[in-house]
Structures are given as structure tokens and as C-alpha cells.
């Protein structure tokens with residue numbers, strides 16, 4: 001890639017509109033890697049609060065084996081409130097013309113199908129919503145959910161965002177991911193065979209990974225036929241398994257220099273049809289590394305490095 005192809009550009013080219021993603025966190029949603037179905041404790045870096053401003057403060061438990069969902073009313077209310085609250089803020093800053101509802105926190109295909117259908121359908125009734133982006137794991141999406149999303153994609157812009165993180169099985173085990181890369185390959189193939197849009201999420205700086213490992217993950221991810229990609233540095237936040245290891249001196253976060261060097265090399269590898277949804281991440285709620293505290297500064301360093309590498313912004 002010689003010219004940066006962002007997801008914003010993809011949306012503008014396709015719809016000729018200013019479109020924003022509205023992040024949503026559904027109360028009662030969880031993850032099979034947290035609730036014991038696959039594992040307990042989650043990925044070593046998981047503290048879902050760091051992913052979303054709409055993170056659930058109230059813990060609820062959803063019985064996945066029951067078609068009845070006593071939480072549904074509360075979930076629909078939360079969906080509506082979060083959407084309209086965020087739209088109000090966006091209207092003052094970005095003045096978007098349309099929205100993608102982004103089911104972001106936890107595993108957003110891990111609930112009874114009837115619940116998912118109701119939530120997705122409701123989100124699509126909100127004003128100026130042109131589609132959905134659904135964050136999930138490759139081991140947690142049923143065929144009937146994929147089929148339903150395929151049907152929705154005839155009328156709406158539908159994206160499925162899979163956490164890949166790395167293609168290295170040793171690392172996947174090390175970070176307690178609960179699935180291997182074979183599972184990623186199989187699910188993404190199935191999703192692509194249905195013609196759905198796929199975004200893959202990768203993390204640079206995972207424990208014991210070299211730059212070679214990280215770029216191999218990029219190569220393997222491109223080979224999956226994804227349509228869009230997100231890059232994220234591994235940072236340490238409190239209340240995670242990684243924080244315990246970091247405090248014991250067992251984990252050293254990636255430096256900003258190494259992260260940006262890897263990122264620029266990764267972007268150069270991307271074919272021109274893969275849009276980029278994220279190049280880094282920042283959080284104030286951080287133990288380490290300090291350079292991840294301020295996303296705006298990171299972005300200016302990244303833009304400078306991309307220009308120096310001959311990538312047009």
C-alpha cells in the first residue's frame with residue numbers, strides 16, 4: 001500500500017457521506033473465554049472497560065441455554081440510550097450524516113439467536129443508521145447468525161470484526177485466547193464465502209513475539225481475504241492478568257519506536273483493497289507503556305513515519 005486507505009475513505013467512496021461508528025456495550029453480554037465455556041479469566045490483556053466508553057458498570061448474567069431472556073428489555077433500553085447519547089455528542093463535534101452501530105464490548109454474537117436478532121434489528125431502525133459492525137470471536141458465531149447477517153447485508157452495510165490478534169498458536173496459548181489460528185481461518189473462510197465484510201484485529205507487542213512474528217501474522221491475515229484491518233499496541237491496564245505479570249517483571253511492553261516501525265512495515269504489506277480501521281490505541285487508564293497514554297501524539301508520530309516511508313496520507 002503506497003496510499004493510506006482508511007475505513008473513513010472506504011465509507012466516503014461507497015456512500016459519499018460522513019459516517020461514524022457508534023460504540024455500544026450491551027449489559028449482560030459476556031465472553032466464552034470469561035464465563036468458563038472456553039476458559040476463565042479471559043485473554044491476559046482483557047479489561048473490557050478499556051475498549052469502550054459505554055462499558056457496562058452493572059454486571060448481569062445471561063443464560064445462553066435459554067431462549068427466554070429476562071434481560072432483553074434492559075438490553076434494548078441500554079442500546080437505545082447509548083446510541084442516542086453518543087449521537088448527541090457526535091452531532092456537536094463531527095456532524096455525521098449516517099451511522100454504523102458498533103456492537104463493541106465482549107462477544108457480540110455470543111447470546112441466544114433470538115436476542116441477537118432483536119438487538120440487531122432494533123439498531124437498524126434508529127435514524128440514519130446504514131448498518132452494523134459486530135465485534136466477536138471466531139469460535140463464537142453460529143451458522144444461523146452468519147446466515148441472518150448475510151440476509152441483512154442485502155439492505156444494510158454489515159461488518160463482522162473478528163479478534164485475530166496473532167497467527168502464532170504458541171502466542172495464542174500464552175495469552176489465554178482459548179482458540180487457535182485454524183479456528184480463525186475456518187470461521188473467516190465461512191464468513192467470506194457468504195460474502196460478508198470482515199475486519200481483522202491484530203495486536204503488536206504480544207508476549208515473546210518478535211517483529212518477524214508480528215509481520216507473519218499480518219501476512220497470514222491478508223491471506224484470509226479480509227476487507228479491513230485494525231492494529232493495536234499491547235498495553236497494560238489494571239485488573240488484567242497481564243498487569244500481574246508486568247508487576248512481577250515478566251512482561252515488557254513494546255516501545256513506541258518498535259511499534260511504529262512494525263506498523264509502517266505492516267501497512268506497506270497491505271494490498272490496496274484492505275482498508276485500515278485503526279492504527280493504534282490509547283487509554284488514560286494505563287499502567288504501561290506511557291507512550292500509549294496520548295493517542296493524538298501517537299497519531300502524529302505515525303503520520304510522520306508513514307510520510308517518511310513514502311506512504312501518501
Ligand code: SF4
Pocket residue numbers: 030031032033034041042043045046047048105106107137163
Ligand atoms: S475475547 Fe475479548 S472479551 Fe473475551 S476475554 Fe478476550 S478480550 Fe476479553
